[in-house]
Amino acid sequence: MITNSEAINALSKATFALYDAYGAAKDAQKTKILRLIHILNREHHALLGLDPHNEDKGYSALTQEFKKSTALVDQVRQDAEQFIRSVKIAAAVVSTLGEVATLLA
Amino acid sequence: MWRILVILIAYLLSACSTSPTSKQVAEFGKSADAAVAIVKDARSAEVDLVRERTIERQACGFLRGSPIVLAAKPDGALSPNLGPQLELLGAISDYAAALSKATDPQLMADAEAAAGALSDSMVAFAGNLPSASSSPLIGPAMQLVSTVAIDVIEMEMRARLRKVIQQTDPFLRTATTKLLEDLGPVQKDIAGAFVQWKRARACSLEYMRANPGTPRSDLYASFKDADSVARQFQQRITVLDSSPAVLGALLQAHFNLLNGDVDIEISLQKLKAIVKNLEELKKALAPVPVNS
Numbered sequence: 001m002i003t004n005s006e007a008i009n010a011l012s013k014a015t016f017a018l019y020d021a022y023g024a025a026k027d028a029q030k031t032k033i034l035r036l037i038h039i040l041n042r043e044h045h046a047l048l049g050l051d052p053h054n055e056d057k058g059y060s061a062l063t064q065e066f067k068k069s070t071a072l073v074d075q076v077r078q079d080a081e082q083f084i085r086s087v088k089i090a091a092a093v094v095s096t097l098g099e100v101a102t103l104l105a
Numbered sequence: 106m107w108r109i110l111v112i113l114i115a116y117l118l119s120a121c122s123t124s125p126t127s128k129q130v131a132e133f134g135k136s137a138d139a140a141v142a143i144v145k146d147a148r149s150a151e152v153d154l155v156r157e158r159t160i161e162r163q164a165c166g167f168l169r170g171s172p173i174v175l176a177a178k179p180d181g182a183l184s185p186n187l188g189p190q191l192e193l194l195g196a197i198s199d200y201a202a203a204l205s206k207a208t209d210p211q212l213m214a215d216a217e218a219a220a221g222a223l224s225d226s227m228v229a230f231a232g233n234l235p236s237a238s239s240s241p242l243i244g245p246a247m248q249l250v251s252t253v254a255i256d257v258i259e260m261e262m263r264a265r266l267r268k269v270i271q272q273t274d275p276f277l278r279t280a281t282t283k284l285l286e287d288l289g290p291v292q293k294d295i296a297g298a299f300v301q302w303k304r305a306r307a308c309s310l311e312y313m314r315a316n317p318g319t320p321r322s323d324l325y326a327s328f329k330d331a332d333s334v335a336r337q338f339q340q341r342i343t344v345l346d347s348s349p350a351v352l353g354a355l356l357q358a359h360f361n362l363l364n365g366d367v368d369i370e371i372s373l374q375k376l377k378a379i380v381k382n383l384e385e386l387k388k389a390l391a392p393v394p395v396n397s
Contacts, residue, residue: 012360015278019353022285023346034286041278048275055279059189062280066196069273070203076265077207080216083258087219091226098230 008047015040125266125362127208133362134201136355141194143348144284147291148187150341154298155179157334161305168312181298184291193280197355200273204362207266213259220251245385252382270362277359281352288348295345299338306331 002010015037022033042052057065159180167173206212224247231243313319313327 009364012357016353016357016360019281019285019349019356022353023349030289034282037282037285041275041282044278045275048271050275054275055282057276057279059193059283062276062283063189063193063196065276066193066200066273066280069269069276070196070200072269073200073203073207073266076262076269077203077212080207080212080258080262084212084216084219087216087223091219091223094223094226094230098226098232101230 004047008044011040011044011047015044125204125208125263125270127205127210129358129361130201130204130208133355133358134198134205136351136358137194137198137201139351140284140348140355141191141198143345143351144187144190144194144288146341147288147295147345147348148184150338150345151183151291151295151298154295154302154338155181155183158298158302158305161302161309165305165308165312168309181301184294187287187291190284190287193284197277197280204266204270207262213255216258217252217255220255221248224248224251245382245388248385249382267363270359274359274363277356281356285349285352288345292342292345292348295342299342302338303335306335 018033018037018040022030022037025033038055041055045052045054156179159177162180163174163177227247228244310324310327310331313324
């Protein structure tokens with residue numbers, strides 16, 4: 001029995017090999033290779049618990065998915081930048097408090 | 106107790122130093138750019154070939170006495186516009202650029218510098234308090250807390266990125282498969298148009314060679330010119346033929362983001378910094394020898 005992660009790794013390696021084979025294949029073989037890639041993509045979706053019909057998404061829907069992913073990645077970066085800003089402000093506040101304490105001492 | 110602490114922190118560090126590394130993200134970005142370049146040229150190569158083929162056909166007809174037709178309309182249908190494909194690839198490129206910014210090592214360096222400044226300010230502040238009897242402890246403790254806090258933040262950030270990459274991977278598979286499917290017929294059309302262009306050009310060359318009045322130097326120059334143009338088209342077609350490999354590389358580069366190796370060097374650097382902080386803290390906690 002293999003784990004889901006191992007299955008995804010094996011499936012991915014098979015997919016990459018099919019992409020390599022596609023370039024050198026003849027027309028009839030290309031059709032078969034594409035069919036196999038579609039099958040592997042559906043299995044990949046199923047292993048991740050996603051709807052296998054995602055594989056039928058059109059260009060517009062796929063473009064939207066990438067835009068969503070970009071927004072999520074940007075959010076992670078913005079949160080990190082916000083954290084840095086907050087720490088810098090805190091450092092400035094503590095430093096000022098230190099100066100005040102020195103004056104008062 | 107100290108050993109357990111070091112092991113725990115080492116475990117945290119190894120987790121936060123795994124994928125995606127900035128190098129892996131750069132690889133993915135390069136693959137995305139290559140795919141965009143190929144699809145862009147697929148359309149323009151076909152437009153160029155069909156136009157040149159039409160001109161060659163008209164030129165050969167002219168040499169053979171057919172009616173003169175200048176600026177003739179392209180005499181063949183073009184493959185469908187690749188607009189939606191380019192829009193999708195543009196979105197993939199933007200996603201790669203966003204990942205590149207989010208994994209920029211400078212971002213974490215800035216966070217470390219900010220945390221260092223905060224711990225220095227707190228140490229200085231504590232030093233100014235009149236009741237700071239435990240001040241030798243404050244410095245190392247603050248440094249340790251800030252180092253570990255930054256690592257935890259980095260780990261959380263990487264975990265969030267990893268989740269996005271994981272969610273995006275299936276869509277990238279669907280996208281590259283669709284592109285592979287749609288580029289196939291375009292490649293075929295381009296290869297066909299190239300054969301026809303060569304035939305039309307050969308028609309003119311044959312006519313010139315058969316005409317005894319054509320100077321040998323003109324024949325030579327015409328052949329050289331035709332060969333040079335053919336080589337340029339051939340080169341573009343070779344690049345287009347590499348599209349399955351480029352799309353496969355794009356897919357693999359993205360998948361590698363999920364399976365990155367532990368960055369040993371970064372882990373060791375951080376571990377050394379934490380061990381140093383712990384040693385200083387240990388020293389500060391050690392009882393001060395009383396002079397008898």
